[in-house]
Amino acid sequence: MKRKPSTEATSAWIRLMRVQSRVLDCVEQDLKKAGFPPLAWYDALLELSRAPSGELRPVELERQMLIPQYSTSRLIDRLVDEGLASRRECKIDKRGQFVEITEAGRELQKRMWGAYSTAIEKYVGSKLSDADAVKLSGLLDRLGCSCGEMKLPPVHVNETTPSR
Amino acid sequence: MKRKPSTEATSAWIRLMRVQSRVLDCVEQDLKKAGFPPLAWYDALLELSRAPSGELRPVELERQMLIPQYSTSRLIDRLVDEGLASRRECKIDKRGQFVEITEAGRELQKRMWGAYSTAIEKYVGSKLSDADAVKLSGLLDRLGCSCGEMKLPPVHVNETTPSR
C-alpha cells in the first residue's frame, strides 16, 4: 500500500532538487568562467592526490566517487589525455591497472581548490551560519542512508535455493 | 578577497550534492522501473495541466521549469512526438506558439503522480518528520535565493553610460 507523502515532505523534496541544481550550476559556472574543467575532474584529482603514492585502481575511484564504471573509465581517459594522470599496468592483476596523478594533476587540483572554495563560500558559507550548516548536514544525512538497495548482491534468487 | 568556507559549510555543500544525486537517482529509477518517462516530462506536463486551458508559451514553461531555452524546445519536441502535447500557432505573435497538453498528457501526468508520490514518500517522507521536513525546506530556501545574478539585464555597461 502506498502512503502519500505529506505536503511538508513534498515541499522539502522540491526544494532539495531546485536548490541543489541552482547552486551546483552557479558553482560550475564560476569554475568554468575561471577557465577550469568540470567539478568531476576536481573530485577525481582530489581522490587520487589523497591516495597513498597518488594512485588508485579505477574500481576504487569508482567507489569513492559513486559514479558508474563506464563513467570512471571515460573520465580517466580525459584526465590522461590532458596529462593530469597516467595509467600504469597492475602487475598482480593483469585485468586491472593503476591510475596515477601527475604533477600537473596535483597542481591543477590545488589551483581549482582556490576557485572552488571561493564559490562554496559565496553560495553556501555566506548564506548559512556554521550552526545552520551543521543542521542542514544532519537533515541531509538522514536522507542519504540506505537510499539504494544497499548493494544486495544480485544473486539469482529465482531458483529454489533458500536465497543465501 | 576570498574568505574560505568553514568546514561546516563545505561539509553541508558536499552532502547537498551527494544526497541530492542519490535521492534523485532512486526516484528516477523507480519511475523508470514502473515504465514511466523521466521526471522532466512530469514537470512539464504538470505545468501545462495547471495552466489555464492547458496551454503555455514555451517561454513561460522555460521560466517555470528553470531550464534553458533550447532544452525546453527539445522537451516539447519529445512530448509532441509522444502525443502528450501539441503545438498551436499563436495568432497575435507569429514568432511564438502555444503548447497544449493533450488528454493523453493529462492522463500520463496523473498516472505518474502515483508512482512519483510513492517514491517521494519512500525516499523523503518516511525519513523525516514533518517538522524536520519544514526545517530542511527552510535551510534550503536560504541557499536558493539570489543565487544567480538575479536577472540583471545584461545591458552593455562597457560604454561610458552611467550604467542605468
Next chain:
DNA sequence: CCCCACTCAATGCACCTGCATCAATCTTGA
C-alpha cells in the same frame, strides 16, 4: 516607412551519459 535592435524558437555541432556488451583475466569448486 524603414532600419535596427530585440524576442521567440529551432538546430548543427561537440561532447557527455546510460545501457548493453565484450574481451581479458582471475577465482572457485568439483
Next chain:
DNA sequence: TCAAGATTGATGCAGGTGCATTGAGTGGGG
C-alpha cells in the same frame, strides 16, 4: 586441473545537454 562464473575495464550506440548561431517576427525611433 579445468570449466563456470565473477570481476575489471573498454566501447558502440542511442539519446541528452550546452553553446553558438540562425531565422522569423515584432516594435520603436528617426
